[in-house]
Amino acid sequence: MMPEIFKADFETAEICPSPNFGPRKDDRAIDMLLLHYTGMDSGEGAQEWLCSEESQVSSHYIVHEDGRVVQMVREADRAWHAGNSFWKGEEDTNSRSIGIEIVNGGHPAGLPDYPKEQMASLVKLCQSILSRYAIPAAHVLAHSDVAPIRKLDPGENFDWKLLAQAGVGHWTEPMAIAGGRYFSEGETGQPIEALQAMFRLYGYRIDVDGVFDAKTKGVVEAFQRHFRPKRVDGVADMSTIDTLHRLLSALP
The missing domain is CATH 3.40.80.10 (Peptidoglycan recognition protein-like)
Incomplete structure (x- = not known):
């Protein structure tokens, strides 16, 4: 039919x-x-x-x-x-x-x-x-x-x-990629928990457990693919974290 x-x-x-x-x-x-x-x-x-x-x-x-x-x-x-x-x-x-x-x-x-x-x-x-x-x-x-x-x-x-x-979507110019502290798969602790909480606040599905596991890496990659596309590697470097923080700050 x-x-x-x-x-x-x-x-x-x-x-x-x-x-x-x-x-x-x-x-x-x-x-x-x-x-x-x-x-x-x-x-x-x-x-x-x-x-x-x-x-x-x-x-x-x-x-x-x-x-x-x-x-x-x-x-x-x-x-x-x-x-x-x-x-x-x-x-x-x-x-x-x-x-x-x-x-x-x-x-x-x-x-x-x-x-x-x-x-x-x-x-x-x-x-x-x-x-x-x-x-x-x-x-x-x-x-x-x-x-x-x-x-x-x-x-x-x-x-x-x-x-x-053109007035479609949420965007901030990503911070330039440079050196400095970063978080990656396998790390644990309060800083990872804080990072996960930021991603969850923005909207992503992520456990706030302080463990940078494969799922957390996948969320970081998804975020980078949208908001910091020059390097999509799942590493939460300062460029990624700063961009996420500024996007959160700009939410109504």
């Missing part, structure tokens, strides 16, 4: 309805915008997969390399894009978010650039979504933010700064 055709929420979007959606649980208000890359060989193949019942995945939108925007799920509905995820104490991020897939081969393809036409369309789409919903700047996130280790998209080559300059 073909999914029902609907009117686009974003006025210039084409429609390719996906059968993979459902109601938002508990009538959750939309307060999050999640960005993904497709990680596939072609945009058309990615769109076909997201619109196939077989895949059991979807997103509200896909933005092609030429800037074309296609809507697959109504914004009012719950698309299946985030999977096992967490932010600010809640696991069902699909019920509170709008998901955008951006056509890009991602890490499997060696992190190709995002074309200017694509980024320009993405900015307009995000601005349109933000005009309709009360989404805080710090809730414009990467898939990797809400699912560290498991997901890497949209990747460290994605231009979050460009989005922030």
Whole structure:
């Protein structure tokens, strides 16, 4: 049975309805915008997969390399894009978010650039979504933010700064990478506990137990991939810690 055709929420979007959606649980208000890359060989193949019942995945939108925007799920509905995820104490991020897939081969393809036409369309789409919903700047996130280790998209080559300059998302210029004290996997103690508490306060899923384990390293990498992308190594150096502290200080 073909999914029902609907009117686009974003006025210039084409429609390719996906059968993979459902109601938002508990009538959750939309307060999050999640960005993904497709990680596939072609945009058309990615769109076909997201619109196939077989895949059991979807997103509200896909933005092609030429800037074309296609809507697959109504914004009012719950698309299946985030999977096992967490932010600010809640696991069902699909019920509170709008998901955008951006056509890009991602890490499997060696992190190709995002074309200017694509980024320009993405900015307009995000601005349109933000005009309709009360989404805080710090809730414009990467898939990797809400699912560290498991997901890497949209990747460290994605231009979050460009989005922030257009009023989309939370950003501060990262501190330059230099020497000094750092924390890494295997360390324990109160400083690690304080670091974990900072990441948890920002929204990440992390245990505040004073042990810099593999999960903590994964959260540090996810943060670096979004906010300090020049070096993604899971080491909490002064650049990473200072950037996190300034982002926390800027929260309302």
